[in-house]
Amino acid sequence: MSLEQEILSQISAAADEAGVEAIRVSALGKKGSISEQMSGLGKMAPDERKAAGAALNVLKDKVSEALASRKAVLGEAALEARLLTEKIDVTLPIRPQNSGTIHPVSQVWEEVVQIFGDLGFSVAEGPHIEDDFHNFDALNMPPDHPARQEHDTFYFNEKPDGSRMVLRTHTSPVQIRTMLSSKPPIRIIAPGRTFRSDSDMTHTPMFNQVEALVIDEKTHLGNLKWILEEFCKAFFEIDNVNMRFRASHFPFTEPSMEVDIQYSREGGVLKLGTGDKWMEILGSGMVHPNVIKAGGLDPDKYQGFAFGMGIDRIAMLKYGIPDLRAFFESDLRWLKHYGFRSLQVPTLAGGLS
């Protein structure tokens, strides 16, 4: 058997990469069989050396190639064998992550702001602890006004000067603060917490309202109806909404109207926009001249509308949340069930829900 045959058969018999390496050393290493023959070339005559040299180089290339390809084959086989041992069970659970939620009141806050922001309503705020002037007097509710008694007001302790602060009973004081601090045209919404001394199935001593106020020289009842219709369509995400505008009375608006929305209840599920039942969703009206005056503006020049509705209430309606009281109980089961995903940000472009 020639040297070539011997080496090539050794290579193909090599069982692993280490065996291939040993053959490489024995053939091509410093003292390897081919290397030894190469070093013998110097003793040969030039002609003989040329022919033998060329043959040795061919042999060397052949062996190198055989070594490389055997090594690759064995490497692949070794990898395959290793991969077989590396199987994991991907059905095992992941490392636990806590997934947070956004409270429905916060989510609806953002939805409402998206809608009104598009029409240029900025978000105004005011303190929760108010004085009589902003919460009542300036809103056309003098101390002996019967409506003032009906507000179930929370009072703070009397001060030495006889005055006492109240927890705002509505977001309407923000109307006064806005008029006193800015110039018409005014377009604001004022979402926030409100407080009344009332607690039963459908009332909690704290709840969330959103107020809207427009003051300019031309906005009228027709505009008010329009924005309420557009708001309801956008907010409840329905193409048609039947609304009923009923004359009503609030001290701070004139004319005043309450607004009902048509609904049906099918199999326990509330459906808006259809049906034969009416549900009151908000109170509204043209801002009373006395209120405009209290806001430091001339009611013969400026006019506009205001409305207020419950954020909790419209959240309950839209998302089918049954019990108002649970909103404020911080029960994790409730928060996780009725809450919203952290990146579920309502936008007009992407949709509110």
Added chain:
Amino acid sequence: MKFTFSWLKEHLETSATLEQILDGLVGVGLEVEEVADRTQELAAFKVAYVQSAEKHPNADKLRLCKVETDQGIKQVVCGAPNARAGMKAIIALPGAVIPATKDVLQLGSIRGEESQAMMCSERELLLSEEHDGIIEVQGDWPVGTSAVVALGLDDPMIYIKVTANRPDALGIHGLARDLAAKGLGTLKPVNAAPVKGTFKSPISVSLQTENCPLFVGRYFKGVKNGPSPAWLQRQLKAIGLRPISTLVDITNYITFTYARPLHVFDADKTHGNISARAAKDGESILALDGKTYALSAGMTVIADEQGPEGIAGIMGGEASGCSETTTNVFLESAWFNPQSTAASGRKLSINSDARYRFERGVDPAFTQTGAEIATRMILELCGGEASELVIGGSVPDTTRSYTLRKDRVQLLGGVIIPWTEQLRILCDLGFTVTDDGVCNPPSWRPDVKGEADLVEEICRIYGLDKIASAPMDRPNAIARPVLNPLQKRMLTSRRTLATRGFNEAVTWAFIPEAHAKLFGGGQNELKLSNAISSELTDMRPSLLPNLIAAAGRNVARGVADLMLAEVGHAYAGDRPENETLRAAGIRRGAVTPRNVHGGTRAVDTFDVKADVLAVLEACGVAAPQIVSGAPAWFHPGRSGTVQMGPKNQLAYFGEIHPRVLNAMDVKGPLVAFEIILNALPSSKSKNLTRSALTSFDLLPVSRDFAFVVDDKVQAAELIKAVKVVNKVLISDATVFDLYKLEGGKTSLAVEVTLQPRDKTLTDVEIEALSAKIVGTAEKAVGATLRS
């Protein structure tokens, strides 16, 4: 306010259906709360005639009746003791739904005898609780007459919500006026004709308080009081009033018909003349509700010469009340000041139909008319003789006028209503108007106080539903941003926390006093004087107590590991500037549940420090200072404060003090943070373009140093010292290992990263820099290299 359809029709000439009337009421601002109309529910129940009632062959207590119905003769087995031949009953045939049980009546057989129908009790038809016998139909109703007709139930009861500004709508006549103006019929006139008295009243009236400017009285002699006639009882019962006696029922009838409360005294039980005067401290009265009330100065009473006989405008006294034996009567039709009536009513906690009307404002000009109407009814129903009227005081002047500008309805209402129609509406509501819009409101409308009220009257009668919607203009073609920096921080912090795994809660703004005190609150100015419960007494000084208490409640429900957050207001005082918006959160229990990938660990201060830094970073606050210690409700050694200088504290974080947790009965470990969003600096630059990116091609080099320092040295001090050694080359330095050594020492391992700028650093340069770092660390904080 309740009334029946037939009662309304006594004042409104109309051909309108119930539906149209209801729509009309709603349209003019009288919200319909409830309509009780039994016509549909009882449609299947009819009058039947019992021809015979024999004993059931197989049962002693049952009867076998032959009953004539509009469907022929039926055999009925009946257990009622009053079932007898010759009576008329209400019959239900198979298929009828029995209101009390909602069951569909089936053909049946009782003790072997077929029963083809059922004769009903009042309870079965939900008319009353009566179930001892079957209904006996009174009157000459033919067989087949509908039960609602025969039983007088064909008159729907309507319950409306009347807003506080409409005292005139607390009488049926006033409702009829609104409906007539709305075009639903014609208002029938009031018969206000005076009744001539036949003698002079032996009782005179004197007015001694400005709270009663007018008192119209009249004496009746020889009346006969007893149960009132059926029609009157029926109307009162239909609106939920209990008939008492003819005299009392007449006053109630007029209260509800004309919003005109009256009172009748038994003139034989009063003593001498009558006066309206201020109550005196110490006086008391046994009122008609059977309770004794202590009166006080400021209240008004109707008194005789012995003492108070009635609380003015609120309730009469028991002693001089009318009874079955009353023969001589003194009638009171007076006008009382709304504010003082309201104040007295509130103080005494008496709610009565009279108070309800007087405190909203009764028509002063109707005082005498009311007395005349009552006179006619008393004479008609009780007989006797009426005296001449006794009139004290005079009708308070309510005359005033407002001018309605011709463009006002269009300007405010956005609707064109012809001028003549506008004036027509006001006229129909009782206003006197001139062609150029000068309007005098009627005496029954104390709420009308200006031009805007006139616009309201016109719009509500015209119909708000008829006003067309009109789009508002857009201030900018494409909407501009509307949120201020604080509002944006609110949204950012909320969603950042949710992304980190917090469940957002919304909790009460008021908390128990004990909790407020634990968190630095409890000041007098933040206490409610009329808290709804002892759990909600003080405005919260921090969001944390509610979150911690909520954690406790959730733990009690079996949730041991939780993350709760809230973004809301806390209160440091009662001025607007004392309210701050905060973002707070708590973590309790294990960081994660146990899992196959390795163990878990308890939450610690560095979890909430990370929460704070994440929120601040999201809000654009870079590199704040962090120092040890936080307010007293945090663990003194395991808490920190984030600040921009010592006077501007942005946030606190750490373990909640064990004593606080103990006081709140919540088990730890529990870590918390609270960020004061108002305190965060707002981003200064309005420049949108970024500075150019600085980057280096050369690879950074890192070197580790094992320093030993005294325990009291803080890591941040060491890092700060290291970083200043070469601000150009040292791009970062961070502690990556720590352990306590013997003798009050700590080993801190620091990795320093060097960023070569324009050429590779040589070993010599690196060595030199390292030596300088070691030297500086020693000088600054006494750090030595571990040997």
